[in-house]
Amino acid sequence: MKDYIIHDEWNIIEEGFDPELNRVSESIFSLGNGRMGQRANFEEQYSGDSLQGNYVAGVYYPDKTRVGWWKNGYPDYFAKVLNAANWVGINIWIDGEALDLAKAKVSDFRRVLNMKEGYLERSFVATLQNGNQVEVKATRFCSIVDDETGAIEYKITAKNFSAPIKIEPYIDFDVVNEDSNYDEKFWNSVDQSAFDGSAWVTASTKKTNFYVCSAMKFAVVHNGSELTLNPELVEKEKYASNIIESVINSGETVTIYKYAANISSENHKIDDLSSVANEQLAKVSSKGFDQMKKEQADAWANKWVESDVVIKGDVAAQQGIRFNIFQLNQTYTGEDPRLNIGPKGFTGEKYGGSTYWDTEAYCLPFYMSTSNSHVARNLLVYRYKHLQKAIENAEKLGFKNGAALYPMVTMNGEECHNEWEITFEEIHRNGAIAYAIYDYTRYTGDKSYLGEYGLEVLIGISRFWAQRVNWSEAKQKYVMLGVTGPNEYENNVNNNWYTNYIAAWTLRYTLESMDYVKENNPEDLKRISGAVNFDFDKETQNWKKIIDNMYYPYDEERKVYLQQDGFLDKELIQVKDLAKEDRPINQNWSWDRILRSCFIKQADVLQGLYFFEDEFTEDEIRRNFEFYEPMTVHESSLSPCVHSILASKLGMEDKAYEMYLRTARLDLDDYNNDTEDGCHTTSMAGTWMAVVKGFGGMDIKDEKLHLNPFLPSKWQGYSFKINYRDVVLKVDVSKHGVEVTNESGEDLDIIFKGSPITVEGKAKKEMAF
Numbered sequence: 001m002k003d004y005i006i007h008d009e010w011n012i013i014e015e016g017f018d019p020e021l022n023r024v025s026e027s028i029f030s031l032g033n034g035r036m037g038q039r040a041n042f043e044e045q046y047s048g049d050s051l052q053g054n055y056v057a058g059v060y061y062p063d064k065t066r067v068g069w070w071k072n073g074y075p076d077y078f079a080k081v082l083n084a085a086n087w088v089g090i091n092i093w094i095d096g097e098a099l100d101l102a103k104a105k106v107s108d109f110r111r112v113l114n115m116k117e118g119y120l121e122r123s124f125v126a127t128l129q130n131g132n133q134v135e136v137k138a139t140r141f142c143s144i145v146d147d148e149t150g151a152i153e154y155k156i157t158a159k160n161f162s163a164p165i166k167i168e169p170y171i172d173f174d175v176v177n178e179d180s181n182y183d184e185k186f187w188n189s190v191d192q193s194a195f196d197g198s199a200w201v202t203a204s205t206k207k208t209n210f211y212v213c214s215a216m217k218f219a220v221v222h223n224g225s226e227l228t229l230n231p232e233l234v235e236k237e238k239y240a241s242n243i244i245e246s247v248i249n250s251g252e253t254v255t256i257y258k259y260a261a262n263i264s265s266e267n268h269k270i271d272d273l274s275s276v277a278n279e280q281l282a283k284v285s286s287k288g289f290d291q292m293k294k295e296q297a298d299a300w301a302n303k304w305v306e307s308d309v310v311i312k313g314d315v316a317a318q319q320g321i322r323f324n325i326f327q328l329n330q331t332y333t334g335e336d337p338r339l340n341i342g343p344k345g346f347t348g349e350k351y352g353g354s355t356y357w358d359t360e361a362y363c364l365p366f367y368m369s370t371s372n373s374h375v376a377r378n379l380l381v382y383r384y385k386h387l388q389k390a391i392e393n394a395e396k397l398g399f400k401n402g403a404a405l406y407p408m409v410t411m412n413g414e415e416c417h418n419e420w421e422i423t424f425e426e427i428h429r430n431g432a433i434a435y436a437i438y439d440y441t442r443y444t445g446d447k448s449y450l451g452e453y454g455l456e457v458l459i460g461i462s463r464f465w466a467q468r469v470n471w472s473e474a475k476q477k478y479v480m481l482g483v484t485g486p487n488e489y490e491n492n493v494n495n496n497w498y499t500n501y502i503a504a505w506t507l508r509y510t511l512e513s514m515d516y517v518k519e520n521n522p523e524d525l526k527r528i529s530g531a532v533n534f535d536f537d538k539e540t541q542n543w544k545k546i547i548d549n550m551y552y553p554y555d556e557e558r559k560v561y562l563q564q565d566g567f568l569d570k571e572l573i574q575v576k577d578l579a580k581e582d583r584p585i586n587q588n589w590s591w592d593r594i595l596r597s598c599f600i601k602q603a604d605v606l607q608g609l610y611f612f613e614d615e616f617t618e619d620e621i622r623r624n625f626e627f628y629e630p631m632t633v634h635e636s637s638l639s640p641c642v643h644s645i646l647a648s649k650l651g652m653e654d655k656a657y658e659m660y661l662r663t664a665r666l667d668l669d670d671y672n673n674d675t676e677d678g679c680h681t682t683s684m685a686g687t688w689m690a691v692v693k694g695f696g697g698m699d700i701k702d703e704k705l706h707l708n709p710f711l712p713s714k715w716q717g718y719s720f721k722i723n724y725r726d727v728v729l730k731v732d733v734s735k736h737g738v739e740v741t742n743e744s745g746e747d748l749d750i751i752f753k754g755s756p757i758t759v760e761g762k763a764k765k766e767m768a769f
Helices: 019-028 270-287 289-307 315-331 358-370 373-385 387-396 429-444 448-468 497-520 522-532 536-548 591-596 605-611 618-631 639-649 653-664 681-695
Strands: 011-015 036-038 054-056 060-064 077-081 090-094 105-114 119-127 133-142 149-158 163-172 187-195 198-205 211-222 232-236 239-248 253-264 310-312 470-472 477-479 699-701 704-707 717-724 727-734 737-742 748-752 755-759 764-767
Touching: 011 019, 036 133, 054 253, 090 149, 133 289, 149 270, 149 289, 163 198, 163 211, 163 253, 187 232, 187 239, 198 239, 198 270, 211 239, 211 270, 253 270, 270 289, 289 315, 289 358, 289 717, 310 315, 315 653, 315 681, 358 373, 358 429, 358 681, 358 717, 373 387, 373 429, 373 448, 387 448, 429 448, 429 497, 448 497, 448 522, 448 536, 497 522, 497 536, 497 605, 605 618, 605 639, 618 639, 639 653, 639 681, 653 681, 681 717, 727 748, 737 748, 737 755, 755 764
Parallel strands: 704 748
Antiparallel strands: 011 105, 036 054, 060 077, 090 163, 105 119, 119 133, 133 149, 149 253, 163 239, 187 198, 198 211, 211 253, 232 239, 310 717, 470 477, 699 704, 717 727, 727 737, 737 764, 748 755
16 A cells, blocks of 8 residues: 555645656546546656556457467457557757656656646656756646547746757657557557648557547747747658757746647548548647636536535545546546446556446446436447347357357457456356346336347346256256356356356346336337247246256355355455465465465455345345455455445444545555556446445435435535436535435435435425434
């Protein structure tokens, strides 16, 4: 755990430059706008350790799978979001010496991510080896108003010298992915051009044939007057720039305004890319940096109105949740159903930037509650459009008759994860997609989705489960062999409780959904059953038999569900008894030792109890929580939030707060020593869930919104908004009680602490605890 980010309610602040922390900061201070994003790499040259990262949404490369022993069914490739053109770069030379913070003496370094207005600001004083001292202040953002563009203001002040200055704004497409399996570069050069005050480079990806044109336009202002440039134009493969030379005197300031556009063939015709880039640059440069920055602030103000969570009396907790909400809002906007949410968002290249089950299990509730329902709907439609690929994925493993196995990792619906214990065995992801359909329809009330898209997906997933189980004569039950549950510190186990439970639940929910569509949209059922060749008598009877006879490992003595067969054969040790030097165990122990241990990476049985809380008693949930949580190392970013929510519901306030703070500040404090690879974007929604579902006690039962809030003792109060079925409620919890304000015109009946109340439109209800 690191503790160098200064606590502030609206800003992420780093003071002082520590090269050892640079990669962590590059992740934390990342920017994005849903269409493109970048790590917080410096504008000027930096020869120290850095992970360069600029990303364009939807652009990926199928890097060949690299494994030592090939097995039938392995994916051919591991899809990767690509490091795209470096568009932020501005090389600076003072009297012939490059400005490079790895070589200069750095003082007064300060980096601030302004989350309220959506920009990154950095300032420092650098003393070069020749003794010249410069002060730099750089501000930049990825525009969410003009979402294919970004802008930079870069100010250089001479502190103690007068000397020649050389400035080179550039576009560099000669980039690599650090995780390239064979150190291969993924971009082919198409063309590049440099003009007076502008430049652009177009490149295309190998194999996938995406084209991207990255272009820049810039101006240089010296002592308040814009310079006539007369630059040296540089054009070489995948690179284009302008070099400007001038003289800067002591006390003077030179300001570079750089505007950039990243234009993709995902959104425009290939032949139009450079012209569209130039049009975008003309548009934003005519606005100017200050106007763009104001529009950015206004747009972010609107986002915060919808999604902010206010915490009073705990700056660390407040900063943590705003950071997570900020990253979620700049990663995914929901406007393009072709896009989804990568586990690292636009903050790094680990995990390939692809879609995981994290989206359905963790991100969907945030977007359902803080945006219009079409945003969450698009996340589900994304999976519907990949249904045929899911069927093909299952066929490759020997499944038939339209059985669908959604991929663990994907860009286009194909499985592209190259670890066998994940690809073949972590099949619980299928259940998360089914659960997301249930979660969406019960929250939004949009049950028309079942007839339009959802039921067809559910049938495919249910057919997979029906074929994946087998009848055990010994147990006289259906069993599920050779799986990996959410807890990846157990591989190739039999009868993972969570996987068995969500499989049977999916079959039951599919039957219920079929009945609903039959009653309310019979033409949809006729269309779907015909399209998938559904045998009602044979398949439904088989599913009911599996539901009624699924095997669930259970310990009668402890009265707990066992994570899988044989779990009690392990030596049961608690995390508190681990030596400090052993943590995190995934960086200090062999994989063999981890697999033989009882330690749990993330919620597994407890994940199921969180999803299906209403199907278990409070005593059952408590017993399982008290058994498993002490053995959980929380080395998955997806773990602490689930534990926080369950602890809240069990009245375990201290544990709920501990787990909340861990998930809220997971990246800011680098709990698991892995933030340098990128932030844990998909788990960030768990921070929101820990407040709203945990402390706020929000749930949906019997078509009613339930609230059962409590106030953590460390807080003076907190508030959040939720958009429930197009009614926006603000919930304000304080020591004096709870206020629920209906910001919409329509009355809403809710259940507050078990009692029904009506919150009238444009009115406020005040309740005591």
